[in-house]
Amino acid sequence: MEHEAPILENAFGIPWLDFNLSNVFMVIVTTLIVLVLTILGARKLQMKPKGVQNFMEWILEFVRGLISDSMDWKMAKVFLPLGLALITYILTANLLGVITMVSVGDTLWWKSPTSDPGITLSLAVFVILLSHYYGIKVKGTKKYLKSYFQPYPVFLPINLIEEFANTLTLGLRLFGNIYAGEVLLGLLVSLMMHTNALGFVGGAIPMLAWQGFSIFIGGIQAYIFTMLTMVYISHKISSEH
Amino acid sequence: MALLAAAIAIGLAAVGAGIGNGLIVGRTIEGIARQPELKSQLQGTMFLGIGLVEALPIIAVVVALLDMFVFR
Numbered sequence: 001m002e003h004e005a006p007i008l009e010n011a012f013g014i015p016w017l018d019f020n021l022s023n024v025f026m027v028i029v030t031t032l033i034v035l036v037l038t039i040l041g042a043r044k045l046q047m048k049p050k051g052v053q054n055f056m057e058w059i060l061e062f063v064r065g066l067i068s069d070s071m072d073w074k075m076a077k078v079f080l081p082l083g084l085a086l087i088t089y090i091l092t093a094n095l096l097g098v099i100t101m102v103s104v105g106d107t108l109w110w111k112s113p114t115s116d117p118g119i120t121l122s123l124a125v126f127v128i129l130l131s132h133y134y135g136i137k138v139k140g141t142k143k144y145l146k147s148y149f150q151p152y153p154v155f156l157p158i159n160l161i162e163e164f165a166n167t168l169t170l171g172l173r174l175f176g177n178i179y180a181g182e183v184l185l186g187l188l189v190s191l192m193m194h195t196n197a198l199g200f201v202g203g204a205i206p207m208l209a210w211q212g213f214s215i216f217i218g219g220i221q222a223y224i225f226t227m228l229t230m231v232y233i234s235h236k237i238s239s240e241h
Numbered sequence: 242m243a244l245l246a247a248a249i250a251i252g253l254a255a256v257g258a259g260i261g262n263g264l265i266v267g268r269t270i271e272g273i274a275r276q277p278e279l280k281s282q283l284q285g286t287m288f289l290g291i292g293l294v295e296a297l298p299i300i301a302v303v304v305a306l307l308d309m310f311v312f313r
Contacts, residue, residue: 057307176300224292227289
């Protein structure tokens with residue numbers, strides 16, 4: 001497509017280390033936005049919340065419901081900050097690319113960070129590694145290794161493939177949804193801007209509809225990512241079979 | 242050729258997503274009709290199910306886009 005990516009090749013002289021500077025920039029922007037919103041939501045705590053504090057309390061209740069659906073709450077209290085961080089981060093990241101996309105010259109600088117497969121796969125690998133870590137920590141190494149042979153030892157390759165499949169689909173689901181949405185947004189913009197006046201008028205309503213739909217999909221994908229994180233962690237740490 | 246491959250990929254992805262989502266939403270409507278007080282819980286589970294089922298068709302969309310814009 002017409003948008004190039006600003007890639008910094010061979011950073012620090014290491015031959016395989018390339019950074020996509022647009023990703024670095026957008027990840028920093030997303031982190032700053034989430035940080036500012038949550039700090040604003042938590043200052044001057046009042047018993048009757050209003051404004052941003054109300055919104056933060058609603059998100060916390062939502063994540064708490066999400067966690068207690070998959071795991072027993074006493075064991076799972078520690079995962080509330082993880083769930084909150086994941087859902088706010090992914091929601092903000094998904095929404096940033098819907099509002100606007102900015103390219104300077106020929107390179108694309110402002111987009112959703114989650115429209116890059118590297119970022120979503122990194123999140124998925126991080127979450128799956130975390131679930132393995134908690135599995136070993138809560139159940140002990142022997143029981144964790146034995147769980148690969150449940151219910152019958154012949155299931156071992158299936159359990160191993162399940163780990164890889166979970167990681168890949170968790171990452172690629174988020175990437176695919178956001179990337180496809182962004183490509184279509186770009187195509188609609190080029191319909192409106194780079195063809196004649198009929199294209200402009202005809203493309204206005206689909207553009208509005210598609211932006212609305214992308215906001216909805218961004219929310220749903222953040223919810224699904226967080227919910228699946230909790231489900232995978234609960235599979236590793238609960239042992240009532 | 243690349244356009245034909247992209248069209249086949251998207252077409253099959255649409256069939257898969259359509260049938261899968263249709264089954265999920267149909268069963269959800271049946272469930273709501275049986276027990277209207279569980280409406281919001283069933284709806285939440287429905288959205289989760291749709292997100293899961295649409296994962297592979299969306300990956301097929303990405304493959305089709307890749308095919309259209311990277312190969313001649």
